[in-house]
Amino acid sequence: MKIIVFAENQDGNFKKSTLEAVSYAAQIASLNNGTVAAVSIGNVGSEKLAELASVGADCIYTYSQDIYASFSGEAYSKALSHAAKSFGAELIIVSNTYSGKMIAPRTAAQLSAGIVSGVISFPETATGFKVRRTVFSGKAFADVAINTSIKVLAITPNSFTITENAKAGAIENMDAGIGASDVKTKTTEVNRATGKIVLTEAELVVSGGRGLKGPENWHLIENLADILGAATACSKPVSDMHWRSHEEHVGQTGITIKPNLYIAIGISGAIQHLAGVSSSKVIVAINKDPEAPFFKAADYGIVGDAFEVLPLITDAAKAFKSQQA
Numbered sequence: 001m002k003i004i005v006f007a008e009n010q011d012g013n014f015k016k017s018t019l020e021a022v023s024y025a026a027q028i029a030s031l032n033n034g035t036v037a038a039v040s041i042g043n044v045g046s047e048k049l050a051e052l053a054s055v056g057a058d059c060i061y062t063y064s065q066d067i068y069a070s071f072s073g074e075a076y077s078k079a080l081s082h083a084a085k086s087f088g089a090e091l092i093i094v095s096n097t098y099s100g101k102m103i104a105p106r107t108a109a110q111l112s113a114g115i116v117s118g119v120i121s122f123p124e125t126a127t128g129f130k131v132r133r134t135v136f137s138g139k140a141f142a143d144v145a146i147n148t149s150i151k152v153l154a155i156t157p158n159s160f161t162i163t164e165n166a167k168a169g170a171i172e173n174m175d176a177g178i179g180a181s182d183v184k185t186k187t188t189e190v191n192r193a194t195g196k197i198v199l200t201e202a203e204l205v206v207s208g209g210r211g212l213k214g215p216e217n218w219h220l221i222e223n224l225a226d227i228l229g230a231a232t233a234c235s236k237p238v239s240d241m242h243w244r245s246h247e248e249h250v251g252q253t254g255i256t257i258k259p260n261l262y263i264a265i266g267i268s269g270a271i272q273h274l275a276g277v278s279s280s281k282v283i284v285a286i287n288k289d290p291e292a293p294f295f296k297a298a299d300y301g302i303v304g305d306a307f308e309v310l311p312l313i314t315d316a317a318k319a320f321k322s323q324q325a
């Protein structure tokens with residue numbers, strides 16, 4: 001099976017989700033005597049491209065023309081379709097990130113391919129081609145069969161491991177012949193989340209809700225996040241009130257995340273919030289109300305005032321880290 005993977009980069013660095021996607025493709029290829037081509041769009045240095053080879057890319061197609069300097073769903077999907085046709089790909093894998101969500105459906109339309117997004121399993125190929133995805137904001141699973149000859153999968157970040165699997169990774173410079181008339185929309189400005197760690201890729205997340213009382217108290221969340229090496233997140237009212245930027249809002253109307261550890265502080269645990277975080281591997285809730293719904297969803301809970309508990313946990317984490325150093 002010939003597999004194409006969209007290798008998303010940020011400022012020339014491949015995202016963790018990209019390496020997961022290439023590893024995922026390489027594992028499918030190893031079962032099907034297949035080959036994997038990673039597709040890098042934009043300017044990326046050759047030492048970074050080598051990372052794709054180290055996790056299983058047999059070859060790397062690069063599209064680095066000026067037209068890709070600012071992100072455009074149309075241009076990127078045309079480049080990916082061009083790569084798929086050049087390679088003769090039967091399977092196209094994209095990470096289900098913001099950019100991936102713009103590119104995957106367009107690519108599927110251009111290739112008349114069936115598409116499944118939010119994929120959390122390897123394909124079952126004994127009878128046809130079937131994958132598992134999450135539905136209803138992560139509250140249920142659906143097994144979906146794809147019947148088209150070309151298939152597109154948008155896989156959920158943090159669902160698959162990165163596996164060292166060194167391959168040749170021969171680099172081929174490509175040109176999809178895309179001109180300005182192919183670009184209907186383009187990104188003119190990007191306002192990055194203030195957190196140092198990308199929320200969708202974070203393994204640890206410290207999140208605050210209305211119980212924190214106001215933005216002036218967010219240093220408590222940031223201090224703990226800094227010590228743990230975690231990303232920061234928040235509930236919807238917190239971003240609605242502009243205490244934190246919208247990029248940190250998790251839940252049904254915000255980002256869906258799947259970290260190894262989610263610490264929810266002063267968040268009630270409304271169903272719309274849980275929709276975005278309930279797939280976290282371990283959930284810790286800190287709330288002064290013992291009846292807060294979050295405690296039903298949490299693996300561990302602390303009933304207490306965030307303003308007393310947070311400094312204690314932060315000091316304990318600091319002490320633990322200094323022992324480890």
Ligand SMILES: Cc1cc2nc3c(=O)[nH]c(=O)nc-3n(C[C@H](O)[C@H](O)[C@H](O)COP(=O)(O)OP(=O)(O)OC[C@H]3O[C@@H](n4cnc5c(N)ncnc54)[C@H](O)[C@@H]3O)c2cc1C
Binds near residue numbers: 273304305306
């Ligand atoms: C269509 C729709 C979509 C929505 N989408 C989302 C979404 O994507 N994400 C989202 O988060 N919400 C969403 N909501 C809103 C959601 O229903 C809740 O209103 C929201 O999650 C509540 O936010 P909160 O827990 O921060 O605030 P609150 O409900 O006000 O809860 C604050 C919590 O803090 C606790 N607390 C107070 N003081 C302290 C203290 N000193 N120490 C410790 N704990 C304390 C309280 O006991 C309480 O449990 C949506 C709602 C609708 C209708």
